[in-house]
Amino acid sequence: MIKIVPEEFDPFAEVQAYQKKQQALSGKYGATNIFVGTMRDFNEGELVKGMTLEHYPGMTEKQLDAVVQEARQQWALLDALVIHRVGDVFPDDVLVLVAVWSVHRGDAFDASRFIMEALKSKVPFWKKEILADDESRWVAKNTEGYL
Amino acid sequence: MTVSIKVRYFASLKELLGRAEDTLEFDQALSIADVWVKTTGSKVMPNNTLAALNMEYVALDCVIADGDEVAFFPPVTGGQYD
Numbered sequence: 184m185i186k187i188v189p190e191e192f193d194p195f196a197e198v199q200a201y202q203k204k205q206q207a208l209s210g211k212y213g214a215t216n217i218f219v220g221t222m223r224d225f226n227e228g229e230l231v232k233g234m235t236l237e238h239y240p241g242m243t244e245k246q247l248d249a250v251v252q253e254a255r256q257q258w259a260l261l262d263a264l265v266i267h268r269v270g271d272v273f274p275d276d277v278l279v280l281v282a283v284w285s286v287h288r289g290d291a292f293d294a295s296r297f298i299m300e301a302l303k304s305k306v307p308f309w310k311k312e313i314l315a316d317d318e319s320r321w322v323a324k325n326t327e328g329y330l
Numbered sequence: 331m332t333v334s335i336k337v338r339y340f341a342s343l344k345e346l347l348g349r350a351e352d353t354l355e356f357d358q359a360l361s362i363a364d365v366w367v368k369t370t371g372s373k374v375m376p377n378n379t380l381a382a383l384n385m386e387y388v389a390l391d392c393v394i395a396d397g398d399e400v401a402f403f404p405p406v407t408g409g410q411y412d
Binding site: 237245246304308 | 385387403
């Protein structure tokens with residue numbers, strides 16, 4: 184399932200509630216991998232006090248769904264839940280949740296990583312940061328996903 | 331026959347152009363690159379600009395049809411704009 188949400192969300196409560204509803208998972212999954220991306224209060228050497236996450240309603244969901252489908256083709260996933268925040272956000276706010284369920288841990292680890300990296304490069308989201316002096320700037324550079 | 335499409339702009343490109351969308355009417359075959367020229371006039375397209383046709387990524391030489399939705403935007407966060 185994919186959700187784009189304009190308000191704060193609790194990723195762990197979402198995972199629990201979703202898992203409970205998915206009866207087909209019961210007894211079948213041996214691995215759940217949960218990634219939570221949270222807003223920092225610094226970037227590129229400057230303090231950041233807020234951020235606006237812009238998206239392209241319709242295309243964002245379509246591309247995010249394509250990323251998850253691609254992951255499901257490559258790895259043996261039982262289920263996936265991706266939630267992404269949009270709108271005005273502040274430090275410590277959760278920006279993204281990627282939760283995947285599989286029989287064994289390898290598929291869960293790898294698919295989760297793939298979904299996050301593909302999301303960052305293919306799914307239309309744009310970040311505009313508000314700095315301490317109220318100046319704003321578009322984020323033009325991704326932090327490295329792999330070292 | 332005149333046909334019409336919607337053109338949308340996002341993020342820094344929306345700010346650069348000062349608007350979020352245009353409606354474009356035309357009566358000949360147009361590519362995505364032609365759409366940019368017709369809607370923005372003399373504005374140079376920033377390097378690395380991405381284009382979408384009906385919410386799928388496309389190349390600039392892709393040809394459009396009546397009722398299509400075209401979008402232009404910078405690399406998605408945080409792809410690098412030159």
